[in-house]
Amino acid sequence: MQPEGPIAPFSLSIKDLPWQIAWDKDKCTLCGRCTASCPVNAIELGVFRKRQVAPAVGILEAPENQYTLYYGIRQKTDPAYACVGCAMCNMVCPNDAIIPMHGDEIDKLRMHGDRGGQARRRGGRRNDPGSLLDQIKFIRISMLTDPALDAGRHEFELRTLLGRVLPPEQNLKFMAENGWTPPVREIYPLMIGGMSFGALSPNMWEGLQMGVAYLNEELGMPVRMCTGEGGCPPRLLRSRFLKYVILQIASGYFGWDEIIHAIPEMKEDPCAVEIKYGQGAKPGDGGLLMWYKVNKLIAAIRGVPEGVSLPSPPTHQTKYSIEESVAKMIQSMYMAWGFRVPVYPKISATTTSLAVLNNLTRNPYASALAVDGEDGGTGAAYNVSMNHMGHPIASNIRDCYLNLAKVGMQNEIPIIAGGGIGKTGNMAANAAALIMLGASAVQIGKYIMQAAAGCLGSETDRCNICNIGLCPKGITSQDPRLYRRLDVDQVAERVVDVFLAFDTELRKILAPLGRSTSLPIGMSDALGIADKNAAERLQINYVV
Amino acid sequence: MCRLFAITSQDPLSPMVALQALDVMREGHDGSGVGLFLRDLGGPFDEIKDAPILSGIFSEAGLRRLDTYMMDLGFMTKYKLSIKVPKTPPAGVPRRDIYLVRAYEYPEDWDGLPQSELYNRLLETRLTLRAMGDETGDMIVFSFWPDVIMIKEIGDPLSVAKHLMLDRKELQARIIMAQGRQNTNYAINLYACHPFFIQGYSTMTNGENTAFIPIREYLSSRGFPGYVGYQSDSEVFTHILHFAVNRLGLGVEAYKHIITPLQEADLHAHPNHQLLTGLKQTCRKLIIDGPNCVIGSLPDHSLFMVQDRKKLRPGVVGGRPGRYAFSSELCGLDAAIPERDKSQDFQPMHLDTAIVNADRQEVKICSQKDPLHLSH
C-alpha cells in the first residue's frame, strides 16, 4: 500500500500475522512448488522492483538510479489468506528456501478472524501447550523390599474391561441360574477415539483400520477403534473386522440407517456402541462437517445430500432428560444387537460428570462412561469452544473414580479417559497417570493423527485447517488430490509402531512399580506431583 | 522380608515348636516382632471348643473397661489363661500389664441365634473393643472367636516366648501359624503384625503388596463391617480369603484364581472357563501383584500356602502323615519335622495351592489348571 493510501481496519502487516514467511532469494529457484502447495494460498509469486544508486566513478558524472526487477515470494496479509504455519512450502521446496516462522508476540490476526460476522472456526485443539498430566510422576518404585519386575522378561497382562461388570456375588448367581450377564470385552487399554469417516479422509481411516486389524490379528493386541459419528463403510460393517470397531452414534445419527440395515448381514458383533453426548474439544456443541468435505462417498455413507454442511445438534433432540436420554438410548442400542454388545455414553468432562455417572450406576445396562477432557481435538468447531470450554481431564476422572469407589462400584463401570493424552508426546506416561487416577482405559485421537500420519497441528495454532477440507497432509481432506498424499499402508504401519512402543513404555512404567498381573487402575499411591494444590485435589502424593 | 512358619498336627503342640523353627530362620527376620495364631486347641481349651476366646493385650484400666463392657453384653468368663509377666520385660519388648486369653460363655439372649448372626455379633464385639482401645490405647484386641488364640508382641520371638512363658502346658494347639517380623515401618503397631484374623479366617504373608491401595478401596467399599484396619498391606489377603469363601461361597482352591487369575490362553483351555473368566473380571480389584507368599488357616482346619503369580517369595511344605508344616525356608521345616521324607518336600509354584486338610494325611496340590470343584 502507499504511505498515504487508505488503511482498512483489517489491514495488517506481515508482522501482525501469527506466521511470517522467511524466504531466501539466493536459494530460491522460482520453481513455484511452494505457491502451488500452500493450502490457503498465503503466498504468491511476487515481482519486486529494486532501486540501486550507482555512485559516479568520475567527477563529471552524476550518480544514477538503476532499476532492476526480481521475482520471488510474497506473503499475503489479507486475513482470509493468512499463513497457517503448516510449512508445506518448506517441505516441497527443493532448496529449503522458504520457511514459516512464528511471530514473537500475540498476533493481531486473531482480532480479525471474524470478518463478515462469522466467528472463527477451525480444526485442532485448545491453544494451550501446558499439560498437567506431564507433571505427574510415578514415585512408588519397588526397591529391595519388593523386587522390581522386568519389563522385558516378565509376563504382563495389559488388558482392560469394557462392559458392565457385575458384582462378583451377582455374577456367580446369574451364572448359576443361567441368567443374562452383561457383555464384557477384554481390550487393550489404549483405544483410538472417535474420528469419523468424513472428518478423516478415506486413506487415513483405512490406514487406521488396517493398523488396528494387524495389531489384533498378527500381534494379539486387542486394540479397538471408534468410528466417530459418520457411519461405517458398508464393507466393513459386513466384515469380520467389525469386532474391532466401536460404532458411535451421536445427535445427528449420521450413518445409522446404513448400520441398522446391515445388522442382519453382520458376521460379527461390533465391539461396542458409543453414544456421543459430548466432545471435550467443543463441549455442549454438536459435530460439524463442513460442506467442503461432504462429497459423494461421504454423503452416501451418512445418508445425506452432497455438498451441504452437516452440523449435528448439540444434544440428542428426541430426548429431554438424562433418564430418557441415557437409559432409553442405551436400552435401544442393546436391543438392536440382542443384548450382546456393550453400550456406553461419552460425555465432555464437566462438573456435572458425577451426576451422569451416578445415573449410570443405577442403570444396569450402562457399560462404561467415556469422559473427554478439554484438551481433546476436533475436526471442526468454533475457536471459542475449543479454547475456552471444557474441564480438565485429570480431576474429572479422579472424582468419577473416587465416587465409584465410595459406592463400591469401581470395578463395575469402567471410566474411559480422553483428551490431551500424549499432548506433548508423552503418551504412555499420560495414559498410565490417568489409569492410576482411576481410568480403565484411555482414548487418543490427535496423537495418532500426528504419529501415524504426520498431522501438523499444534497447541500454538499451527495448521488447524482440518475443517475446510484442505488438509495439506491428506488426513482430514476429502479431495483425492490431497489425500492421495497419504499412503494407506504406511499409516497402518505407523499405527502398529505407535502401539508397540506404547506397550513397551507402559511396561517400563509398571514394572518398577511392581505391577504386571493386572492394570493398576486407581493405584494412586504410585503418583506424585510437585504442586501442592494439584496433589490435594487429586488425592495423590505431594513430592518436591 | 518376614519369615513364616505354620504347622498342623494330629496331636496338640506347644507354640514353641513354631517359634523354634522361626528362630532357625532368624537371618531372615530382625526380631522386631512375633505373631502367633493357634487353632484346634489342646489342653483345657479342648473341652470348650464352642466358647469364644478373646485374645489381646490390656492395661489394668483396659481390663476393667473390658469387664464392664462384656458383662453388660452378658458374657461370662468360662476359662482364662492368665499370663502374668515379670515386671521388667527383656530388651526390645514393651512393658504390658496383661496378655489376655479368655474364653467366654455366650450371653443367654444369644441362645438360638443362627450361626451367621452369632458370627456377625462376635465380629461386631471385637471391632467395638478395638475401637474402644483405639480411643485410649488401653486395649489391643486380636481375635474373638471359638477355638482360636492369637498372641502378638514386639521383640525377638524367642525372648517374647520366654517372657510370656509360652511353653506352658495349657497352651497347646494342633494348628499353629507364626511369623517373625522384618520391620519395614519404624513405628510398630501390633495391628500391623501378622497373622491377621477375621471370622475364622487367618493368613500371614511375607513380601509387599504393590496393589494394596486399590484392593483396600475395594474391600472397604463392600459394605462389610469387618473389612477395616489395614495397618498392614497384608491384611487384605485375609479379607480376600474371607470374601472368597464367606461372601462368594467358593472353596480355598478358588482363592488363587481370585488373587492371581490365569492368563488368557490358560483360561480358555480351562474346563471352568466361564466361571473363571467371570471371577477374573468381577474380582479384578482383588488381583494381587506380589511378591507374596500367603499361608492361611480356614475354619475347616485346613492349612494352605499360595504364591504370587511370579513366585517371587520362598515357601516350602513338607512333613509326614499326622504332621505337616509350611515354612519360608527348608531349615524351618527341618527344625520342626526332621523325621519326614524330604524327597516329598514341595515348593508351591505360581499355579499351585498346597493344602493340608484337617485329617493331616497328605499335602494336596491344586493347580490352577485343574478343574475347580465347587464346594457350594
Ligand code: SF4
Ligand atoms: S507455511 Fe503453509 S500456509 Fe504458510 S505459506 Fe507455507 S504452505 Fe502456505
Ligand code: SF4
Ligand atoms: S495437518 Fe491436516 S489434520 Fe493436521 S491440523 Fe493440518 S489440516 Fe488438520
